[in-house]
Amino acid sequence: MTEADFISTLRHLATAPAARGLADDCAVLDIGNETLVLTYDMLAEGVHYLPDQDMADVAWKLVATNLSDLAAKGASPVGVLLGFMLGDNDDRFASGLAEVLATYDVPLLGGDTVSAPGAPRVFGLTALGTATHCPPPSRAGAQPGDAVWITGPVGGAMMGLEALRASNGAGTDSTAYRRPTPLLAEGQALAPLVTAMMDVSDGLLLDASRIGTASGVTLAIDSKAVPIAAPEDRRADALRWGDDYQLLFTMPTELTPPVSAVRIGTVERDQGDGPLLIDGRVPAADRPLGYRHQHLPPRHDAPQG
Amino acid sequence: MTEADFISTLRHLATAPAARGLADDCAVLDIGNETLVLTYDMLAEGVHYLPDQDMADVAWKLVATNLSDLAAKGASPVGVLLGFMLGDNDDRFASGLAEVLATYDVPLLGGDTVSAPGAPRVFGLTALGTATHCPPPSRAGAQPGDAVWITGPVGGAMMGLEALRASNGAGTDSTAYRRPTPLLAEGQALAPLVTAMMDVSDGLLLDASRIGTASGVTLAIDSKAVPIAAPEDRRADALRWGDDYQLLFTMPTELTPPVSAVRIGTVERDQGDGPLLIDGRVPAADRPLGYRHQHLPPRHDAPQG
Structure with a gap:
């Protein structure tokens, strides 16, 4: 089963309007008199970061990428929950986490840690925010002429x-x-x-x-x-x-x-x-338009475009 | 850094009252006129499930354990976000996920998938609910005589x-x-x-x-x-x-x-x-009181108590 097949299967489970058909960066959910914006992104060693990177930077990126999803909805962050795999340099991770949370004034609300030795490590984060404008922007509203x-x-x-x-x-x-x-x-x-x-x-x-x-x-x-x-x-x-x-x-x-x-x-x-x-032309099919979870090449290899 | 050390460090970041000092199963957060209950638990291969288990059961357990945390707060589930590592038998996982979500009438709201080959696989889930009674129960209110x-x-x-x-x-x-x-x-x-x-x-x-x-x-x-x-x-x-x-x-x-x-x-x-x-005695220090993320012994080995 490919990632596309799996996500397509999940889409059938994500029928609530809040899920936005899994075609958006965030779930958008009316709760009481507020509109919640929720995102969940993961970082995997060797995919989203280099194995020998400073773990403080990995923590920063994990939080920042999720907050960026909230930014795209115009949301104000409320807090984050962390999914953490214990491993090397956890003190550096904790230090980077403290720094990014303080920088954006976002509290840690909870999460889970697991001890599961073996590479690659994978970290998850849920970020929760409240919409500052309703409905929050989606990907689906672009109009001809814009x-x-x-x-x-x-x-x-x-x-x-x-x-x-x-x-x-x-x-x-x-x-x-x-x-x-x-x-x-x-x-x-x-x-x-x-x-x-x-x-x-x-x-x-x-x-x-x-x-x-x-x-x-x-x-x-x-x-x-x-x-x-x-x-x-x-x-x-x-x-x-x-x-x-x-x-x-x-x-x-x-x-x-x-x-x-x-x-x-x-x-x-x-x-x-x-x-x-x-530039007026349909993109050539022989070159990817972007990044789709390919693995990072090892250090010193030629970069992938 | 041990898990206890890491969690102790995180506790210093979790100063918001909603985090309940990371000493509870859930974060409890007042949003507008509702009280949200949020939990994030992970399942790791070889720790929380056997590597050759049916992935449909793994999906069930991932959702059920998080909903159980909501149950402990008296919360009504609103939805879940899934963190998924692609691998073998993803169709079985999707099938079990569909089954558990339908059983408890909980929508999938979003999540993320990563392709990071290599054991062990780790899955994360955030479950979100609303409190049906406020304040939701905590671990901290037991009174002498109860x-x-x-x-x-x-x-x-x-x-x-x-x-x-x-x-x-x-x-x-x-x-x-x-x-x-x-x-x-x-x-x-x-x-x-x-x-x-x-x-x-x-x-x-x-x-x-x-x-x-x-x-x-x-x-x-x-x-x-x-x-x-x-x-x-x-x-x-x-x-x-x-x-x-x-x-x-x-x-x-x-x-x-x-x-x-x-x-x-x-x-x-x-x-x-x-x-x-x-039975009136302080528990002996030489035997653990419970399960603390030890690894599951391989199939056919003697079980650990």
């Missing part, structure tokens, strides 16, 4: 991982890969204005195509307009790498985003081209 | 695991181990009446001592009064094995439980004996 925007450059995490792999992290800036920033304030400012929003975790082009699919429209991206934090000759890679956690959103053209953002395209009616056009 | 009760026998899961290991599951009843029952209706009926309550997941004596510790009292247990689902010569083991998910609770003596339950002891002032007395 503008497509992104809050900042992509490719920084790609360069950070390459720096980390090349140098063991000393003397080069791998921060963008190790310590992503969840754009919570930006998400809250945007939530009342956008027609669709998500955080770019798996690659800009792949995530843009997901908004297109969920909304039943075509996102026409001007690849040259996308801000990148990488050399120009790596533009094609930067558009496909994940882990940058910028917010990608669509908005009526008459509105101006209240946060720093760059316009990178236009939403069009789907005239049979599918969810994504890059 | 009676100590349990909703049913312990030792059934122990016998079930032994049957499963001895026979590969054919022809013997291992249901109690494979498919525990979360006592949701019982927990809701008891919540307004109890002074302390928890589900017995790690062994009756260990869990009783936890209520004693959290409440600052001594639970005096009459070991012969405890109902067991095991031969009489295994009584001492049955009192120490986990996985039965009965509800253990304390209640003023003038009250009668509204559900089937057996009285097994009395709450006393702690006169220096610590949180637990068994």
Whole structure:
């Protein structure tokens, strides 16, 4: 059974409206007079982080990636629950966890630890937030004529991982890969204005195509307009790498985003081209649009685009 | 760093009242006009289930153990989020998941899957519920003079695991181990009446001592009064094995439980004996009171008590 098959099976179990058909970053649930936003993401050794990375950075990333999902819903974080596999350097993990929770003023509410020796280690986190605007943005509301925007450059995490792999992290800036920033304030400012929003975790082009699919429209991206934090000759890679956690959103053209953002395209009616056009063309089928859980190559190997 | 050290470190991060000092089965959180109850438990291959078990049973147990935590708070389940490592027999897992969610009428709200080849597999689940009585019971309210009760026998899961290991599951009843029952209706009926309550997941004596510790009292247990689902010569083991998910609770003596339950002891002032007395004696230090994440012995080995 492939991951796609398994998720397809799960979708049949996720019939509650709150589950949003498992086609969103978060579950959105009306509880009493509040709207809860819930996300659950995992980090696996060798998939989402390098086995010899500082565990403090792994803790940071585990929390930050989940908070980024809340940011994409314009939610305000309420707390997190941690699923932890005991192992090496747990003190460093605890230290990074303390740092990221303090930075974003989010309490640890609970969780579980297991002792299950053997690689790879896998960590899970549930983050819980409350919506600041209802309904919270989804991926499904992009309208033909909307503008497509992104809050900042992509490719920084790609360069950070390459720096980390090349140098063991000393003397080069791998921060963008190790310590992503969840754009919570930006998400809250945007939530009342956008027609669709998500955080770019798996690659800009792949995530843009997901908004297109969920909304039943075509996102026409001007690849040259996308801000990148990488050399120009790596533009094609930067558009496909994940882990940058910028917010990608669509908005009526008459509105101006209240946060720093760059316009990178236009939403069009789907005239049979599918969810994504890059510079007016349907993307070539021979190259992935983004990151789909491939394993990280060992340190010093050539990076995958 | 040991598990106890790590959890002690986490406790310093879990300062929100909702976290209950990580000394409870659940986080309890006031959101708007509702009280949310949140739990996160993991199952690890070789620790919480046998590597060759039917994955449908593993899915059942993952959900049921988390719902049991909600039961101990008298909560009504709202939904679950799943953390899943892809592997063998994922179709069986999906089938068991569908079955347990339908049985307890709980929707899947979201989650994450990772592909991280390599044993052991670890699964996580967050269950979310709303309190039916406020404040929800904790472990910390037992009062001297209260009676100590349990909703049913312990030792059934122990016998079930032994049957499963001895026979590969054919022809013997291992249901109690494979498919525990979360006592949701019982927990809701008891919540307004109890002074302390928890589900017995790690062994009756260990869990009783936890209520004693959290409440600052001594639970005096009459070991012969405890109902067991095991031969009489295994009584001492049955009192120490986990996985039965009965509800253990304390209640003023003038009250009668509204559900089937057996009285097994009395709450006393702690006169220096610590949180637990068994038949009037402080438990011997040379034998564990319960289950603390030891690894399951391989099939056909002698069971651990």
